[in-house]
Amino acid sequence: MNKFTLVFFLWFALAINYVDRQMVYSVFPALKADLHFNDSQLGLIGSLFSWMYSLGMPVAGRLADRFRRDRMIVLSMALWSAATLGCGLAGSVTLFLAGRVAMGITEALYYPAAVAVLASAHGDDTRSRALGIHQSAQLVGIVAGGWYGGWMADHFSWRLGFLIASAVGLAYALVLWRALPESKSAAAPPPLAWEDVAGLARSRGYVMLCLAFFAFCAMLWIFYAWFPAFLGERYNLSMAAAGFTATVYVQGGCGVGVLIGGTLADRLSRTIRGARFYVAAAGILLSAPFGYLTFAADTLDSARLFAVCYGFLSGFMIANTFAAAYDVIEKKNFGLGAGILNMVGGFSAAIVIYLAGALKQTVGFAGLLQWVAVACAITAIGLVFTASSSRAAND
Numbered sequence: 019m020n021k022f023t024l025v026f027f028l029w030f031a032l033a034i035n036y037v038d039r040q041m042v043y044s045v046f047p048a049l050k051a052d053l054h055f056n057d058s059q060l061g062l063i064g065s066l067f068s069w070m071y072s073l074g075m076p077v078a079g080r081l082a083d084r085f086r087r088d089r090m091i092v093l094s095m096a097l098w099s100a101a102t103l104g105c106g107l108a109g110s111v112t113l114f115l116a117g118r119v120a121m122g123i124t125e126a127l128y129y130p131a132a133v134a135v136l137a138s139a140h141g142d143d144t145r146s147r148a149l150g151i152h153q154s155a156q157l158v159g160i161v162a163g164g165w166y167g168g169w170m171a172d173h174f175s176w177r178l179g180f181l182i183a184s185a186v187g188l189a190y191a192l193v194l195w196r197a198l199p200e201s202k203s204a205a206a207p208p209p210l211a212w213e214d215v216a217g218l219a220r221s222r223g224y225v226m227l228c229l230a231f232f233a234f235c236a237m238l239w240i241f242y243a244w245f246p247a248f249l250g251e252r253y254n255l256s257m258a259a260a261g262f263t264a265t266v267y268v269q270g271g272c273g274v275g276v277l278i279g280g281t282l283a284d285r286l287s288r289t290i291r292g293a294r295f296y297v298a299a300a301g302i303l304l305s306a307p308f309g310y311l312t313f314a315a316d317t318l319d320s321a322r323l324f325a326v327c328y329g330f331l332s333g334f335m336i337a338n339t340f341a342a343a344y345d346v347i348e349k350k351n352f353g354l355g356a357g358i359l360n361m362v363g364g365f366s367a368a369i370v371i372y373l374a375g376a377l378k379q380t381v382g383f384a385g386l387l388q389w390v391a392v393a394c395a396i397t398a399i400g401l402v403f404t405a406s407s408s409r410a411a412n413d
Contacts, residue, residue, distance in 0.1 A: 021139040025148050027197055028132050029155040031095060034187050035125060036159025038102045039067065041167025041183065042118075044246045044261030045176040052176070053111050061375025063118055064243040065368045070122030072364025076215075079130035079357020083350065087131040088198035092191050094127035099187030106180025130357040135201045137344050137352050143284065145344065146294060150280030150337035157269035157276070157329075161262070164246060168261030218355060223295065223346035226404040227339060228359055230397035232366040234302050234335055236390045237309045239367035240383060241268055241328075244374050245312075248383060253318045267322045268329040275301070275333020283338050287345075292405030294342035299405070301334025303398035306391040314384040 042049075042063055049055045055063075082090055098121050105117035133149060140148040170179030218224050245268070250260035279297055286293035308328035315321040340356055347355040370390070377386060 021144075021148070024139055024199075025136060025151050027194065028091070028136065028152055030190065031091065031128070031194060032132065032152060032155035033159040033162070034095070034183075034190055035098070035128060036156050037163035037166065038098060038183050038187060039121065039125065040160045040163030040242065040265070041170075041179060041261075042105070043243050044164050044166075044168035044257055044264075045171040045179070046247050047250070047257055048171040048176045049114070053108070053114060055111055057375050057378060058372075059111055059115075060247075061243075061372040062115060064239070064371035066115055067118045067122040068239070068364045068368030068371065070119050071126050072122075072361040072368060074123050074126030075130065075357040075361035075364060076354065077357070078126045078128075079134075079354040079360075081127070082131040082134050082353030082357070087135050087201040087353075088194075090127050090131040091135075091198065092195045094124055094131070095187055095191040095194065097124035097127070099184045099191065100124075102180055102187065103184035106177045106184065126357075129360055130353045133340055133356045134352040137340075138201070138349070143288075146280040146283045146287070146338055146341040147277075149341050150276045153336050154273050154276050156336075157273045160242065161265040161269045164261035164265035165258060166261075168246070168257035168259070172256055172258045215354070215358075218347060218351065218358065221346050222407070223292075223404050224343055224355065224359075226397070226400050227295075227298075227343055228362045230298070230302055230335075230394075230401050231339055231359060231363050233390065233393040233397045234332070234339075235363035235366040236370040237306060237387060237394060238332065239370055240374050240387060240390070241309070241312075241325075243367075243371045244378075244383060245325075248313065249318075249321070263318075263322070267325040271326040271329030272333040272336065273329075275330040276337040277333075279334035280337035280341070282334075283341065292345075294338040294345055295401050295405030298335045298338040298342055299398045299401035301331050301336070301338070302394050302401070305331035305335065306394035306398075310384060310387040310391050313387055 046055070046060050049060065101117055101121035101124055104120060105114055108114035108117055132152070136148050136152055137145060167176065167179055170176060241264070245264035246260045249255050249264050250257065255263060279301060283294045283297040286297065290296070305328050308324045308331065312321050312324040312328055315324055340359065343355050343359055344352060374383060374386060
């Protein structure tokens with residue numbers, strides 16, 4: 019299979035992944051009415067998913083370094099689709115949250131395997147673009163999931179929306195079973211390679227990326243989890259309209275930013291050591307103020323404009339986070355490195371999604387985002403400092 023055809027197949031898998039995890043955030047009002055969720059319990063929907071997803075990442079990453087990555091991708095998709103079905107059939111808050119826990123565990127198997135497959139297939143000249151294009155599926159999936167979940171809840175049933183999404187995922191898992199070529203790490207490491215974890219911890223570049231990704235995901239996941247509900251309450255939008263508005267402007271801008279940021283980093287990396295770190299730092303530093311302004315805006319039009327700006331600039335970080343990590347870690351640890359990095363982002367999401375719900379009536383979204391923006395600025399400076407040091411590209 020051609021290396022860009024591989025990107026195409028995995029792009030659709032990741033898009034379905036994000037439809038399944040995102041559509042729930044557009045049906046919060048329906049879950050309140052049907053299953054009697056309160057605001058703190060709504061926060062747990064994203065938080066529990068993120069905790070389980072994050073805790074599974076290092077294990078999934080090591081499995082991706084040891085076993086056939088194509089089979090891990092197919093298995094993950096089949097299992098998370100089954101978990102989506104379980105959420106759609108849930109008759110209580112507890113059962114719904116149990117479905118989200120199962121989804122977090124099973125989706126964790128996908129990402130380290132997929133990015134390791136792509137990173138192994140693409141060299142330095144195309145790696146940022148390949149990973150950026152693959153990551154753009156996240157943006158499409160979030161928009162589609164945000165609109166689809168709300169539209170189904172408004173016109174039919176949120177439960178039917180989950181059942182259809184589950185069926186689509188199971189069908190595409192069969193497609194991938196037939197289409198993906200065999201993919202396995204050339205030299206499988208031992209199951210518990212603590213020396214490899216220690217090696218990652220000694221890399222200043224990798225550690226700084228983890229810190230920056232933690233701060234970046236804190237802001238990003240406030241958008242993903244709470245922006246639809248925020249728009250619906252502040253501007254009296256329907257679930258479908260709030261879900262669409264909350265995703266299309268951010269993700270539309272982000273899609274453009276991912277493509278430009280990935281292409282720019284690939285070109286600069288030919289002559290500038292640590293170029294992917296610089297581009298990622300610019301993305302996190304410049305996007306943070308627009309993230310705050312989106313939630314502080316007085317009008318819907320202003321919120322849309324700031325959301326586009328935030329999405330575009332955040333795309334520079336999204337396109338280069340994992341590509342920059344692969345510049346400073348060994349190829350045999352691509353799966354483990356991606357797993358730990360994604361775990362860090364997941365922990366951030368789990369914490370901030372719950373905090374945003376718990377502090378909604380006191381601090382508010384804009385108040386919380388002020389502190390997150392400060393953390394983003396600090397870690398962006400850290401990325402620049404790391405990249406400019408003589409060891410940035412070799413740690």
